[in-house]
Amino acid sequence: xxxxxxxxxxxxxxxxxxxxxxxxxxxxxxxxxxxxxxxxxxxxxxxxxxxxxxxxxxxxxxxxxxxxxxxxxxxxxxxxxxxxxxxxxxxxxxxxxxxxxxxxxxxxxxxxxxxxxxxxxxxxxxxxxxxxxxxxxxxxxxxxxxxxxxxxxxxxxxxxxxxxxxxxxxxxxxxxxxxxxxxxxxxxxxxxxxxxxxxxxxxxxxxxxxxxxxxxxxxxxxxxxxxxxxxxxxxxxxxxxxxxxxxxxxxxxxxxxxxxxxxxxxxxxxxxxxxxxxxx
Ligand SMILES: Cc1cc2nc3c(=O)[nH]c(=O)nc-3n(C[C@H](O)[C@H](O)[C@H](O)COP(=O)(O)OP(=O)(O)OC[C@H]3O[C@@H](n4cnc5c(N)ncnc54)[C@H](O)[C@@H]3O)c2cc1C
Ligand code: FES
Numbered sequence: 001x002x003x004x005x006x007x008x009x010x011x012x013x014x015x016x017x018x019x020x021x022x023x024x025x026x027x028x029x030x031x032x033x034x035x036x037x038x039x040x041x042x043x044x045x046x047x048x049x050x051x052x053x054x055x056x057x058x059x060x061x062x063x064x065x066x067x068x069x070x071x072x073x074x075x076x077x078x079x080x081x082x083x084x085x086x087x088x089x090x091x092x093x094x095x096x097x098x099x100x101x102x103x104x105x106x107x108x109x110x111x112x113x114x115x116x117x118x119x120x121x122x123x124x125x126x127x128x129x130x131x132x133x134x135x136x137x138x139x140x141x142x143x144x145x146x147x148x149x150x151x152x153x154x155x156x157x158x159x160x161x162x163x164x165x166x167x168x169x170x171x172x173x174x175x176x177x178x179x180x181x182x183x184x185x186x187x188x189x190x191x192x193x194x195x196x197x198x199x200x201x202x203x204x205x206x207x208x209x210x211x212x213x214x215x216x217x218x219x220x221x222x223x224x225x226x227x228x229x230x231x232x233x234x235x236x237x238x239x240x241x242x243x244x245x246x247x248x249x250x251x252x253x254x255x256x257x258x259x260x261x262x263x264x265x266x267x268x269x270x271x272x273x274x275x276x277x278x279x280x
Pocket of ligand 2: 245249253261
């Protein structure tokens with residue numbers, strides 16, 4: 001995987017300085033998550049990679065990392081933000097026409113060129129679908145990629161994100177399988193953790209690349225199931241969440257044994273994490 005790190009060196013402003021971004025659209029996705037479409041007020045390169053992140057914040061509340069959920073090459077940046085604390089609840093109070101302060105893009109994302117011709121199996125849990133959506137939108141419906149399967153797990157039906165778009169992705173040839181953790185009301189789909197759906201996915205060792213993004217507990221079991229199906233560690237991509245402050249490899253908050261998740265990741269090949277057992 002080639003290294004793609006935006007240090008901000010080629011950007012007109014310092015990578016430490018946030019720029020204003022006008023909120024052009026807010027969509028309530030669930031009780032906890034909202035999608036914010038942003039139009040940066042300073043020139044911005046929309047050629048980011050899926051899997052990269054922005055720092056976004058508000059004066060008086062600080063800033064935090066948020067994965068890009070829009071596809072590269074568009075005219076707006078989309079972030080999907082779950083309200084969990086001080087900053088994210090304040091961001092949820094910003095409406096259309098308001099402003100967030102952003103800097104980025106940061107980190108190493110998915111190398112979509114390297115993935116060309118590969119069968120892709122996306123395995124997402126909870127809010128992990130947010131960065132996965134950027135990758136899916138970048139390649140869905142394109143003939144230069146192989147088969148595509150999405151396995152997505154949410155706790156309850158009401159927490160499923162981007163349900164309408166999944167129908168659209170199915171219409172473009174992607175196999176979509178969704179599961180919820182426990183039986184609920186009228187839900188007629190699969191019940192159980194994501195690994196219960198994995199036997200239904202076509203996995204061809206040597207041709208398939210699996211991408212995993214989800215809560216930490218999910219990785220171990222999904223990786224075990226993929227290895228049992230014959231996938232090599234270099235064909236398994238993971239995105240890691242760590243506490244981040246600078247996003248630029250300076251503060252050390254995101255360090256995993258000397259590896260800075262904000263710069264060397266958040267996307268890693270599993271084979272790159274061999275000497276870092278605490279990474280997962
Ligand atoms: C690379 C990266 C990408 C991210 N992408 C998204 C995204 O697309 N959408 C989104 O909603 N959130 C995302 N997050 C998490 C987001 O940064 C945190 O939810 C945010 O910092 C919370 O800020 P707060 O002030 O609202 O909450 P705080 O008051 O700081 O925290 C509220 C609760 O969330 C927990 N928390 C805070 N940060 C993290 C973290 N990094 N990992 C696990 N738990 C945390 C705290 O322990 C606490 O329990 C991402 C994090 C990283 C590192
Ligand atoms: S967030 Fe500061 S070094 Fe990674």
